[in-house]
């Protein structure tokens with residue numbers, strides 16, 4: 268099943284609600300919640316797909332460019348990797364349903380690995396996803412996967428070749444796995460921007476790449492104030508106390524969040540306390 272619709276229509280909200288209902292009925296162990304990235308996983312209190320299914324990030328063939336000749340009885344499993352096999356079987360033995368959120372970030376190649384891993388883990392090699400029911404949630408108009416092929420991308424017709432790269436095999440199998448989705452639920456009611464219908468309509472046009480020049484003016488009128496944009500929106504203004512800002516770096520996000528926390532504590536006449544964390548592990552190649 269696929270639950271889809273524009274951002275802010277409540278897809279993640281439903282995923283969270285299902286989780287709570289199942290926990291209430293002591294059936295939480297039958298469901299797993301995964302997402303392609305750490306941030307998306309955190310929103311549903313889940314794990315990344317790689318962690319939840321023990322999929323190694325590096326490939327057996329690191330370049331992905333090496334060619335394999337198909338039809339020589341070669342087993343696909345040799346180019347896949349599943350670690351801690353018995354641990355994985357134990358962890359997944361009671362799981363019947365897997366939710367994957369932010370599906371636009373899921374590549375065909377990774378879906379192929381999810382399918383293979385579940386077949387192996389559930390010991391049902393003949394069944395798609397090892398017989399586990401997959402519920403995808405997300406919006407395919409949003410960000411595509413990094414370094415992989417989007418699930419909606421059609422596969423080019425077979426060029427009568429017997430030589431095919433690992434990456435291509437994964438892509439084709441992932442696309443076939445995606446094609447097993449037979450139920451689509453469309454979300455359309457806007458919750459996140461319900462108090463700002465003008466903005467919601469412009470965002471909807473941005474989603475379908477049909478923005479007007481007025482939309483561009485509207486977006487530009489909402490740029491946060493900075494040295495580059497001295498006339499921009501002042502997030503410290505009480506009018507914008509509940510406004511969400513979209514930023515392009517984690518650093519800027521942290522900066523805005525801490526300023527907002529200080530403003531909120533001043534408005535509510537509360538003291539703000541900053542706890543500095545000390546990094547004890549040495550991470551090579553990372554600058555702080």
Ligand SMILES: Nc1ncnc2c1ncn2[C@@H]1O[C@H](COP(=O)(O)OP(=O)(O)OP(=O)(O)O)[C@@H](O)[C@H]1O
Pocket residue numbers: 272273274275276277278279280281405406458459
């Ligand atoms: N049925 C609902 N009733 C009340 N509030 C809701 C409902 N559904 C969603 N919301 C609220 O609307 C906001 C957006 O919801 P949510 O994050 O689930 O949307 P989404 O479709 O997953 O968006 P995105 O595609 O950007 O991840 C959240 O603050 C959520 O709490």
